Amino acid sequence: MKTQKLTLLFALVATFASAQDYAFKVLANKGSNEVKSGNDWVPLKTGASLRNGDELKLGDNAYVGLMHSKGKPMELKTAGNYSVKKLEDEMNAKPSTGVLAxxxxxxxxxxxxxxxxxxxxxTGAVDRGxxxxxxxxxxxxxxxxxxxxxxxxxxxxxxxxxxxxxxxxxxxxxxxxxxxxxxxxxxxxxxxxxxxxxxxxxxxxxxxxxxxxxxxxxxxxxxxxxxxxxxxxxxxxxxxxxxxxxxxxxxxxxxxxxxxxxxxxxxxxxxxxxxxxxxxxxxxxxxxxxxxxxxxxx
Missing domain, CATH: 2.60.40.10 (Immunoglobulins)
Structure with a gap:
């Protein structure tokens, strides 16, 4: 019974850690941008979490504003495909205090x-002026x-x-x-x-x-x-x-x-x-x- 409880505890911890494991958050988004997580490409949405295995695709005249998990901002403006892992490696090479996170x-x-x-x-909002x-x-x-x-x-x-x-x-x-x-x-x-x-x-x-x-x-x-x-x-x-x-x-x-x-x-x-x-x-x-x-x- 004790072993089963420990196994369950470790599973819950692992699940929680996985839920927190992201490379970037999408703060701003413009254009026909997509993200591939697994096998399928889906439209990119503001607020989405991007992970190491994901891939981004920016359309023409597009814009994406990202925040790295360690608190470093990044703007993408050029059409093309981007490996999230490579973007994260680029961010990890730059020192950061994490204060922006x-x-x-x-x-x-x-x-x-x-x-x-x-x-x-x-209720109760005031319309001043x-x-x-x-x-x-x-x-x-x-x-x-x-x-x-x-x-x-x-x-x-x-x-x-x-x-x-x-x-x-x-x-x-x-x-x-x-x-x-x-x-x-x-x-x-x-x-x-x-x-x-x-x-x-x-x-x-x-x-x-x-x-x-x-x-x-x-x-x-x-x-x-x-x-x-x-x-x-x-x-x-x-x-x-x-x-x-x-x-x-x-x-x-x-x-x-x-x-x-x-x-x-x-x-x-x-x-x-x-x-x-x-x-x-x-x-x-x-x-x-x-x-x-x-x-x-x-």
């Missing part, structure tokens, strides 16, 4: 079908902290179109900058001299043609020095793993910022990922889902 699970779980289902069934013609895609004031100096500010409007007038004021309601733009976004850089003395600013957007069509005034504030130092320390190891300016790296940074409630920085990272890979739908879809689950839009 947990953000793989965070990103995939945040964008899973189950997560979307739970969000849709949730619903009475405003222009909707700034910025979080509530308690999440208005900004780690980086630069942030991409975007907005939506179903009632008006550009050009828009953007106004940035300090907390005493003094106008720091005002400009016109035909776009529905602009980049604010808190390192510029006009913001040097400001720990926080208020952003407002209105229609040039109809000034009554206006957004809610939104807060953007610098992190306190202690908070800034804490985030910087956590981020250093991640930046060592993601030095290249790639869409996949920006996507991973967005996951880090979201987990640390730096939602403005997360939006900026998502927008930068989209700019780097505008034809990869994964990144736009991930941004849309991020905005919904954080009640930035509804």
């Amino acid at each position: 947990k953000y793989t699970d965070f990103i995939l779980s945040s964008n899973s079908a189950e997560s979307k289902k739970n969000r849709l069934s949730a 619903e009475n405003y013609a222009i909707k700034l895609l910025l979080p509530a004031n308690q999440y208005a902290g900004l780690f980086n100096n630069q942030a991409i500010i975007t907005w939506e409007s179903s009632k008006t179109s550009g050009p828009y007038l953007v106004t940035v004021k300090n907390m005493f309601d003094d106008e720091l900058v005002k400009f016109e733009t035909p776009e529905n976004n602009f980049k604010i850089d808190m390192s510029e001299p006009k913001y040097a003395k400001e720990n926080a600013v208020l952003v407002e957007v209105r229609s040039k043609a109809d000034p009554k069509q206006v957004s809610e005034s939104h807060l953007i504030k610098r992190l306190a020095p202690a908070e800034q130092a804490g985030v910087k320390k956590s981020l250093e190891s991640i930046l060592k793993e993601t030095p290249e300016q790639t869409a996949l790296n920006k996507y991973l940074l967005a996951g880090f910022y979201e987990e640390n409630k730096l939602l403005i920085d997360a939006v900026t990272a998502y927008k930068e990922a989209i700019q780097l890979a505008p034809d990869v739908p994964t990144y736009q879809e991930a941004l849309d889902e991020f905005l919904l689950r954080n009640n930035i839009k509804k």
Whole structure:
């Protein structure tokens, strides 16, 4: 009986280990890509696990963003066949701290079908700014902290179109900058001299043609020095793993910022990922889902 119990225990351990044994997770996917596991080729799906014996086939104009099991990102953009074993050997040859691995699970779980289902069934969500013609895609004031100096500010409007007038004021309601733009976004850089003395600013957007069509005034504030130092320390190891300016790296940074409630920085990272890979739908879809689950839009 004891021998039977030990045999069963070893079998369960082996099964669990096998379930955890993967070489890569698919974080982003575009095009007619396939994976061969065993004898059959099947369509590649975001979130899939790839193992050593598998083979990838990328179609023309395709893109695949992978995360190695030890926490190293990889982008594939060239059509052709790829041995997962060879890709893993390439990754194993590069040093890695593994710090990014947990953000793989965070990103995939945040964008899973189950997560979307739970969000849709949730109650009590607040549609901030619903009475405003222009909707700034910025979080509530308690999440208005900004780690980086630069942030991409975007907005939506179903009632008006550009050009828009953007106004940035300090907390005493003094106008720091005002400009016109035909776009529905602009980049604010808190390192510029006009913001040097400001720990926080208020952003407002209105229609040039109809000034009554206006957004809610939104807060953007610098992190306190202690908070800034804490985030910087956590981020250093991640930046060592993601030095290249790639869409996949920006996507991973967005996951880090979201987990640390730096939602403005997360939006900026998502927008930068989209700019780097505008034809990869994964990144736009991930941004849309991020905005919904954080009640930035509804």
